Amino acid sequence: MLLLKMAFRNIFRQRRRTIFTSITIIFGVALAAFSIGWADGTYNNIINLFTKGWLGHIQIHYKDCLDKPSLYKTIENYNQIGEKIGKIKGVESWTPRIFSAGLASLKDKTSGVRIIGIDPLREDQTTSFHKKIVKGNYFKDGVKNQVLLGKGLANILHAKIGDKIVLVSQGADGSIANDFFKVVGFVSTDDEMYDRNSFYIPLKDTQEFLSLGNNVHEIAVTVKNVKKVKEISKKIAEIVHNPDLTVSPWQEFAKDFYKAMKADKGGMWISLFVIILVVAVGVLNTVLMAVLERLREYGLLKALGTRPKDIILLVLYETNIIAFFSIIIGSLIALAVNYYFSIHGIHLSQSFTYGGMNFSEIMTEINLRSFTIPAVTVLLTASIVGFFPALKAAKTDPVKSLRFH
Amino acid sequence: MSEKKLIIKTENLKKDYKEDGVVVHAIRGIDLTVEEGEFSAIVGPSGCGKTTLLNLISGLDTPDEGKVWLSGKLISDMSGKELSDFRRDNIGFIFQAYNLIPVLTVEENIEYIMLLQGVPKEERHKRVLEILDAVKLSGLENRRPTQLSGGQQQRVAIARAMVSNPKIILADEPTANLDSKTGSELLDMMAELNEKTGMTFLFSTHDKMVMERAKRVIVLKDGQIIDKSEIDIV
DSSP states (O other), X not given: OHHXXXXXXXXXXXXXXXXXXXXXXXXXXXXXXXXXXHHHHHHHHHHHHHIIIIIOXXXXXXXXXXXXXXXXXXXXXXXXXXXHHHTSTTEEEEEEEEEEEEEEEETTEEEEEEEEEEOHHHHHHHSSGGGGXXXXXXXXXXXXXXXXXXHHHHHHHTOOTTOEEEEEEEOTTSXXXXXXXXXXXXXXXXXXXXXXTXXXXXXHHHHHHTTOTTOBSEEEEEESOGGGHHHHHHHHHHHHOOTTEEEEEHHHHTHHHHHHHHHHHHHHHXXXXXXXXXXXXXXXXXXXXXHHHTXXXXXXXXXXXXXHHXXXXXXXHHHHHHHHHHHHXXXXXXXXXXXXXXXXXXXXXEEEEETTEEEEEEOOOOOSHHHHHHHHHHHHHHHHHHHHHHHHHHTOOHHHHHHHO | OOOOOEEEEEEXXXXXXXXXXXXXXXXXXXXXXXXXXXXXXXXXXXXXXXXXXXXXXXXXXXXXXXXXXXXXXXXGGOOHHHHHHHHHXXXXXXXXXXOOOTTSOHHHHHHHHHHHHTOOHHHHHHHHHHHHHHTXXXXXXXXXXXXXXXXXXXXXXXXXXXXXXXXXEEEESTTTTXXXXXXXXXXXXXXXXXXXXXXXXXXXXXXXXXXXXXXXXXXXXXXXXXXXXXXXXX
């Protein structure tokens, strides 16, 4: 207890130096906590926009349909599977999809298209697809053969709302599929390549057009907490219990995006390391100076019978008291800053593209790890860095220090 | 008349130092005995080895050759931890420069050793008040060393050295930083405490006042006791 009291009082002996060290730690902790909050917020925004925008957090396909797509690799009884999935805790929603290729013609314009069959109601509940309609309207109930065109495709075909487009493809039964589809709107996904061939039709019309019966190619699932996506994927696989079906979390079906994100996160750790290094040098400087100034005192304490381990403790208490209070202040500052930007966001003067999506605003995130990581790292760093001067203090020779200092 | 016990015994004590590559023979084979309750002074010119001898006797420094017994225990062979505990429980130090811990109050400075010894709080407080009364510093227990005069600081140092009832007080030039009046008062006080408690005092000094009050003077020159017959001032 007396050691702790001495440590507290020692801190205020060189106020200016203590304040300088505290500022270094406060700045380091606040910057690290803000950086993590910002990075986490950015990645979660990106993941959410990327997955909730269209892909979903989890996808279910027939075996290797994801890598080698085929009209015939379908999921049967998707409604039953979907209902089971919907009951799993943590699942937000699910939606079926069909994919195929075809040829679309309007007057003298023809273009290869990617036919995408969606369930209008379920898609609306699951993703934010409807928000991507930049002109026209979403599918109306009970109206047959409507189509939403990717913006780029609409430009290629010179299509206008209300135009009727001829679509030709191959049915699953080997027949030639052809029909007219009325343009009800245009879709822009921020992915120009995708928009240049996207041809969205309601699921029932697609099944009929491609003679797929009640089958689909994909079930996209969204979850309430994106961090639990892998856990929920496993549960889905257990509950669906069909060896012909593959359940993939977004990290698997969007591998490239995931890898890019992980590489980016590596950069964040490097920044954190640099911040901690600056803090470590600041702390080392202060503690070393304090110890060298007080060698006589440590010699006296030893002469009076203080054990070296208590002298080590005394120095470490001093270091950690400064670190502890600085961490609290730094964390509070970071909390306030992160809170502000989690509501108001950081508006970027120039938008950036990531995973094919455009971002012009970044929201920070308030989470426990953005505070615990800097706090634990700084406290550990302070202890490690403080240990060497502490050892020097503990090794002080009372004879020399009392004679020369 | 009962025979007094030996409290300090040294045998062929030797200590060399290297200064700028030159070997200095600080202590050259000292055989010394001090009895319990003595009020003695080691005197001699600067650099004769007084402080080194005190450091060797207290176990703060280790001899190159020879042995030191304190209270019958051979301290020159003790391990660091054992010696540290022995020093804490048996020796009280008074230094020339007072050497109080600046961040602690008078009371905390005095009770520091008792705290290391694990003496309960109430007992510590009681003993601090008693010793403060004995060194005439009652009422100053909450002051910091910087709020005291040099004489008062040295009184606190004496109180700190004596409060845990050590067997011996080693005082290295205790009056060197004090004016003659304060030094004289302090020496009288220590002599009185020596009479009252029977605690052994061993000074290193070249202060005439100390020599006058010491019951035994050990004269040191060039690391050796030069007058083994011992000058009995009394």
